[in-house]
Amino acid sequence: xxxxxxxxxxxxxxxxxxxxxxxxxxxxxxxxxxxxxxxxxxxxxxxxxxxxxxxxxxxxxxxxxxxxxxxxxxxxxxxxxxxxxxxxxxxxxxxxxxxxxxxxxxxxxxxxxxxxxxxxxxxxxxxxxxxxxxxxxxxxxxxxxxxxxxxxxxxxxxxxxxxxxxxxxxxxxxxxxxxxxxxxxxxxxxxxxxxxxxxxxxxxxxxxxxxxxxxxxxxxxxxxxxxxxxxxxxxxxxxxxxxxxxxxxxxxxxxxxxxxxxxxxxxxxxxxxxxxxxxxxxxxxxxxxxxxxxxxxxxxxxxxxxxxxxxxxxxxxxxxxxxxxxxxxxxxxxxxxxxxxxxxxxxxxxxxxxxxxxxxxxxxxxxxxxxxxxxxxxxxxxxxx
Ligand SMILES: *Cc1c(COP(=O)(O)O)cnc(C)c1O
Numbered sequence: 001x002x003x004x005x006x007x008x009x010x011x012x013x014x015x016x017x018x019x020x021x022x023x024x025x026x027x028x029x030x031x032x033x034x035x036x037x038x039x040x041x042x043x044x045x046x047x048x049x050x051x052x053x054x055x056x057x058x059x060x061x062x063x064x065x066x067x068x069x070x071x072x073x074x075x076x077x078x079x080x081x082x083x084x085x086x087x088x089x090x091x092x093x094x095x096x097x098x099x100x101x102x103x104x105x106x107x108x109x110x111x112x113x114x115x116x117x118x119x120x121x122x123x124x125x126x127x128x129x130x131x132x133x134x135x136x137x138x139x140x141x142x143x144x145x146x147x148x149x150x151x152x153x154x155x156x157x158x159x160x161x162x163x164x165x166x167x168x169x170x171x172x173x174x175x176x177x178x179x180x181x182x183x184x185x186x187x188x189x190x191x192x193x194x195x196x197x198x199x200x201x202x203x204x205x206x207x208x209x210x211x212x213x214x215x216x217x218x219x220x221x222x223x224x225x226x227x228x229x230x231x232x233x234x235x236x237x238x239x240x241x242x243x244x245x246x247x248x249x250x251x252x253x254x255x256x257x258x259x260x261x262x263x264x265x266x267x268x269x270x271x272x273x274x275x276x277x278x279x280x281x282x283x284x285x286x287x288x289x290x291x292x293x294x295x296x297x298x299x300x301x302x303x304x305x306x307x308x309x310x311x312x313x314x315x316x317x318x319x320x321x322x323x324x325x326x327x328x329x330x331x332x333x334x335x336x337x338x339x340x341x342x343x344x345x346x347x348x349x350x351x352x353x354x355x356x357x358x359x360x361x362x363x364x365x366x367x368x369x370x371x372x373x374x375x376x377x378x379x380x381x382x383x384x385x
Pocket of ligand 1: 076101103104144173175176194195196198207208209
């Protein structure tokens with residue numbers, strides 16, 4: 001059943017109860033196979049790679065939340081991307097935003113290149129230059145907005161309109177925003193992908209990926225690829241994700257309130273050289289982001305001035321944890337050039353502005369005073385006297 005109000009759908013959307021027992025949570029169907037009542041007489045399931053009731057409940061839920069035709073759950077965000085990019089054929093090319101997730105770049109640069117599926121890094125912030133990059137072999141565009149780690153904003157509606165005029169498939173990685181803050185299918189996307197490891201899971205305890213498609217045609221294609229390539233999400237992890245998604249709205253409200261306060265504090269700070277956060281009215285992506293998303297999300301990146309030692313900064317943080325990943329309840333910090341974006345060659349990193357001084361924060365839902373105090377003391381400790 002589809003719910004009109006998003007916050008209700010988070011809790012009751014998709015298949016939210018067990019028809020047989022009335023259990024208010026979908027059970028973990030920890031089974032690889034299903035009894036058949038006779039040759040060709042299945043009860044809706046045959047083998048858990050092809051379909052599993054717990055995974056199916058999650059898939060129905062994310063389809064409803066993103067406003068798509070069907071959803072698919074994978075063992076990681078990159079498994080979801082692999083399945084979606086498997087729609088392409090040898091000789092095809094995909095345009096990607098200039099600062100996509102490092103693993104997305106690596107997948108195209110070092111795996112799909114084996115199959116002669118090519119990519120071009122395109123400045124999707126600039127629609128004129130984006131359109132110029134559409135050569136005859138381009139079949140799809142993959143964007144992130146805000147994109148990782150410089151939080152650059154792409155006008156999803158404008159890119160989708162231009163791309164569709166050229167017959168391209170529009171794929172949006174909505175990991176940083178989630179459907180609570182931004183709905184790419186409403187803005188014209190054909191496919192939404194997620195690293196559900198991040199905000200949707202929300203507790204840094206599961207690695208998972210999701211894909212949502214707009215049409216029945218794409219749903220049939222992705223269902224076939226999902227079953228054929230097999231990178232499916234297990235039942236227990238599907239359950240964890242359903243559980244995480246129930247609190248998405250309340251978690252994100254706090255994440256965003258904290259991030260807005262932290263971004264403001266950093267941008268006013270005399271030690272800070274630059275802040276990248278599309279929720280700041282001074283940010284270059286602010287206006288476009290405001291048109292297409294509820295707010296700026298909870299990811300911030302910034303640089304300290306040259307007389308601060310970032311190694312000391314990272315080592316001085318006490319509450320904010322130095323770790324890969326983002327979107328969990330706890331605040332995390334990372335160093336994009338050596339961590340999340342290390343797979344991108346140095347000259348490309350430099351070209352798109354991922355400097356060695358760039359610090360990325362995933363603002364958690366702790367008390368904001370503790371977050372600000374931790375940042376303050378680490379900045380102070382890192383000043384080179
Ligand atoms: C983490 C991440 C991915 C990859 O997802 P995994 O679940 O780690 O495989 C893809 N896109 C973005 C934006 C991410 O942050």
